Amino acid sequence: MKAAESVKHEHIVDAAIKRFSHFRINKTSLTEIAEDIGISKPSLFYYFQDKSSLLEAVSRKIVNEFLEGFESAFSSAKSVDEGLLDFIEVKRRHFKKYLLLASQADSVEINKVSSQLPDVIIQAREKTQSLISDLLKKGIQQKVLTSVDVGKTSLLLIETLEAFEHGIKSKTTVPESKNIDALFDKQKEVVQMLLNGLKSSQWKN
Amino acid sequence: MKAAESVKHEHIVDAAIKRFSHFRINKTSLTEIAEDIGISKPSLFYYFQDKSSLLEAVSRKIVNEFLEGFESAFSSAKSVDEGLLDFIEVKRRHFKKYLLLASQADSVEINKVSSQLPDVIIQAREKTQSLISDLLKKGIQQKVLTSVDVGKTSLLLIETLEAFEHGIKSKTTVPESKNIDALFDKQKEVVQMLLNGLKSSQWKN
DNA sequence: ATTTGACTTTTACACAAAAAAAGTCAGAAA
DNA sequence: TTTCTGACTTTTTTTGTGTAAAAGTCAAAT
Numbered sequence: 001m002k003a004a005e006s007v008k009h010e011h012i013v014d015a016a017i018k019r020f021s022h023f024r025i026n027k028t029s030l031t032e033i034a035e036d037i038g039i040s041k042p043s044l045f046y047y048f049q050d051k052s053s054l055l056e057a058v059s060r061k062i063v064n065e066f067l068e069g070f071e072s073a074f075s076s077a078k079s080v081d082e083g084l085l086d087f088i089e090v091k092r093r094h095f096k097k098y099l100l101l102a103s104q105a106d107s108v109e110i111n112k113v114s115s116q117l118p119d120v121i122i123q124a125r126e127k128t129q130s131l132i133s134d135l136l137k138k139g140i141q142q143k144v145l146t147s148v149d150v151g152k153t154s155l156l157l158i159e160t161l162e163a164f165e166h167g168i169k170s171k172t173t174v175p176e177s178k179n180i181d182a183l184f185d186k187q188k189e190v191v192q193m194l195l196n197g198l199k200s201s202q203w204k205n
Numbered sequence: 206m207k208a209a210e211s212v213k214h215e216h217i218v219d220a221a222i223k224r225f226s227h228f229r230i231n232k233t234s235l236t237e238i239a240e241d242i243g244i245s246k247p248s249l250f251y252y253f254q255d256k257s258s259l260l261e262a263v264s265r266k267i268v269n270e271f272l273e274g275f276e277s278a279f280s281s282a283k284s285v286d287e288g289l290l291d292f293i294e295v296k297r298r299h300f301k302k303y304l305l306l307a308s309q310a311d312s313v314e315i316n317k318v319s320s321q322l323p324d325v326i327i328q329a330r331e332k333t334q335s336l337i338s339d340l341l342k343k344g345i346q347q348k349v350l351t352s353v354d355v356g357k358t359s360l361l362l363i364e365t366l367e368a369f370e371h372g373i374k375s376k377t378t379v380p381e382s383k384n385i386d387a388l389f390d391k392q393k394e395v396v397q398m399l400l401n402g403l404k405s406s407q408w409k410n
Numbered sequence: 411a412t413t414t415g416a417c418t419t420t421t422a423c424a425c426a427a428a429a430a431a432a433g434t435c436a437g438a439a440a
Numbered sequence: 441t442t443t444c445t446g447a448c449t450t451t452t453t454t455t456g457t458g459t460a461a462a463a464g465t466c467a468a469a470t
Binding site for chain 1: 206312351353358361364368369372375391394395398399400401402
Binding site for chain 4: 236
């Protein structure tokens with residue numbers, strides 16, 4: 001039961017990801033997903049309580065892929081700058097890979113699951129923030145960064161980057177590749193502006 | 206003709222602003238506006254080609270009020286920090302004053318006028334950017350800021366602040382006061398983070 | 411030059427019927 | 441017992457249609 005069930009679970013989730021990456025969530029029926037892998041709709045309901053549960057499993061899988069990318073970007077980074085810039089590159093790559101799904105991420109569609117931001121997203125945010133915090137801490141230890149409040153700073157940084165993403169996610173049409181690139185290029189610029197700072201060093205301390 | 210016409214123009218625009226500030230643009234009819242000032246709808250059409258033209262005049266008037274606020278904030282500022290922070294305060298105040306209208310600013314409703322960002326908004330952006338550029342230049346001259354590309358920096362700054370505003374403007378419901386405050390407080394935080402910068406001064410130059 | 415009553419055209423809205431998708435369940439298959 | 445499905449009910453979405461309201465026009469009056 002355990003092994004077999006989880007294999008099937010995974011199979012269904014993968015089929016759902018394929019569908020959701022090509023068509024909007026609300027335009028994809030469970031029947032279609034079931035047929036894709038040659039099972040009946042009631043079978044699908046045997047493994048998932050409802051569409052929301054499936055969607056949550058889908059989200060969790062993709063979010064994990066994002067997070068793994070983030071971790072490897074941060075861990076291999078030789079500097080704070082490199083870490084943050086690589087982090088944005090990972091986002092860009094994964095965003096393009098799961099284009100439709102990613103751009104529906106905090107839309108009304110996915111929020112039907114739970115009226116608040118779904119757990120998956122909240123957890124991902126927290127994890128991401130903690131990764132960025134660690135990076136900043138390292139920078140401070142190495143005397144590359146001024147000693148700021150890493151908690152506050154990492155949160156503000158995330159919120160700033162997210163703010164840029166909201167623009168593209170709130171559109172009803174599927175974002176074009178060049179817009180996605182513009183978005184993440186902009187994020188890089190902001191990060192660099194932040195890191196470099198504006199205040200003249202002469203007047204510091 | 207000249208004087209009388211422009212007086213009437215203004216009168217109509219003011220009536221329209223009153224209506225638009227209380228009800229959504231699409232829920233306000235030209236008949237209502239006309240009746241408010243005791244004229245007939247065809248009279249209104251004598252002064253404005255169509256609803257879009259009236260909306261444009263309304264936008265222009267309000268945008269000018271914003272811009273005047275910005276100019277006075279920047280001109281009376283004793284430092285770059287104070288200038289930018291006051292600038293955000295002016296936005297907060299005017300945003301609340303024209304709550305409904307401001308939050309519809311780049312929504313679908315107003316974009317029916319012209320499919321691209323209306324001229325008024327573009328011009329306001331340019332003017333704002335030029336004001337911020339001047340402030341940055343002054344800061345550089347006074348050796349308070351590092352000599353950055355003011356054009357690029359002011360644009361990026363505006364885009365960052367705008368990104369935060371998108372979130373609140375894309376909502377269908379009227380933004381609550383506490384959310385507006387949260388938004389502009391966040392903008393202040395970002396500005397301060399930017400001004401302070403993260404890089405340790407020890408390693409500069 | 412300015413204004414309006416009476417008019418036409420366009421758009422928005424409410425409501426119902428139809429279609430599609432979500433979800434259930436008794437019972438079959440493995 | 442676990443897994444699966446055909447046939448079913450319920451809920452949601454879509455579509456169509458008539459109606460109301462708003463946008464916009466125009467000939468004629470002031």
